[in-house]
Amino acid sequence: MTSPASAAGPRETDRPIVVVGGGYAGVHADREIRRRRAHSVVVDTTGDHDFVTRLAAVAGGTAPVDDASVPLADLGAEVVVGTVTDVADDAVTLADGSTVEAAAVIVTTGASPARPPIDGIDSAAVLRTAQDALALRVDLADRDQVVVIGAGATGVQLAAALSAARSDVAVTIVEAGERLLPAMSPRISSNAARILRSRGVELVLSTSVDSIDDEGVDAGRSRLSGRPVWAGGDRPRGTFGLPGDDDGAIRVGSDLAVAERSAVFAAGDVVRHVDAAGTPLPPSAQVATQAGAVAGANAARLVSGRPTRPADLAHQGWVLDLGGRRGVADLVGIPLADPIADLIPPFLHTAIDTKHLLEVGGIEQVLRRAVGW
Secondary structure: OOOOOHOOOOOOOOOOOEEEEOOHHHHHHHHHHHOEEEEEEEEEOOOOEEHHHHHHHHHHHHOHHOOOHHHHHHHHEEEEEEEEEEEOOOOOEOOOOOEEEOOOOEOOOOOOOOOOOOOOOHHOEEOHHHHHHHHHHHHHHHOOOEEEEOOOOOOOHHHHHHHHOOOOOEEEOOOOOOOOOOOOOHHHHHHHHHHHHOOEEEOOOOOOOEEEOOOOEEEEEEEOEEEEEEEEEEOOOOOOOEEOOOOOEEEEOOOOOOOOOEEEOOOOOOOOEOOOOOOEOOOOHHHHHHHHHHHHHHHHHHHHOOOOOOOOOOOEEEEEOOOOOOOEEOOEEEEEEOHHHHHHHHHHHHHHHHHHHHHHHHHHHHHHOOOOO
16 A cells, blocks of 8 residues: 555655654664765754663673763764654654754654553663663662563563672562563573573562562562562653554554655654564564664655655564673574573674664774774
8 A cells, every 4th residue: 555655746855854763763764864865863852872782781780881872973963952742744843842844754762661550660760761771770789689570681681781790689580471581482581591590580480560669579479679670561652643553653554654644754662563474573673773774765765756665674583692791592583592502692792783883873983882892
């Protein structure tokens, strides 16, 4: 089916393509627009690009604070720092009442921590942004007990980083499901559990959290003492009243154009992306980078009066660095899940992050981080 965007003619090319959000989807959209010699502007609340895949390591103490983020301007982006409150086909409105005119808009605002109706949930720290990671690093520095709520990638990586960096801290993971990393294979889950248990991490599985306070968590019939950190899932943020699905994600066509709009696209965690067969894809950095590039290319095509093209997105596996030179990975269905293979994922993780930085920042940015990464 042809989307409004793909059917549109040329638009005013003296206006930039405005990218809302400087996350993984946003920086790859911006890169693709500039690569096609179109004008782009990135509007972001902080002006920084957060390295989300490294935030757990920063918060837990196995990575330096400089790994949390990089200024978007250092990646070559033209940046407007501000909070977007409204999105139209030809402009975005900021919280201060100003507007940024646009030839097209790409929404890549990502996700924020989900907040289910659990008593005291606001007492728990969260880990989603670079600011969260830096604040949590300071918060946890003098704690001797930490309870991580949720055993997805963020929760497992945080618990792993903490246990690798500090043998003096008692770390507990509480998870409602039966195993760690439910989005991955059981073999990967078992391997991650083996690594964490070897460092003394307590795993409380098949247990729902009843309430949370500043000093711990009530789960089942147990009291789990420690600084609570919520890692129980995310939800799309910054949808600006655009047409959405039941879960709040922005609804897009095959070319990532937003339904019922003529010049607005969306990509990344603010969308529930699917592959060519219509199978839902996980909200991961690798999917966001692919989607951002497609949205950027299609916005540039739209502005120049050419037809947009459908996205061909795919999830190729998982790679998690668990600190202490150990990790887990599942590459296109091939698990790295034994004590010897544990050594490989950290190198793969660094290679993937370096590739991302090379694509959006060039060799100069890679060399700046060569020692740490």
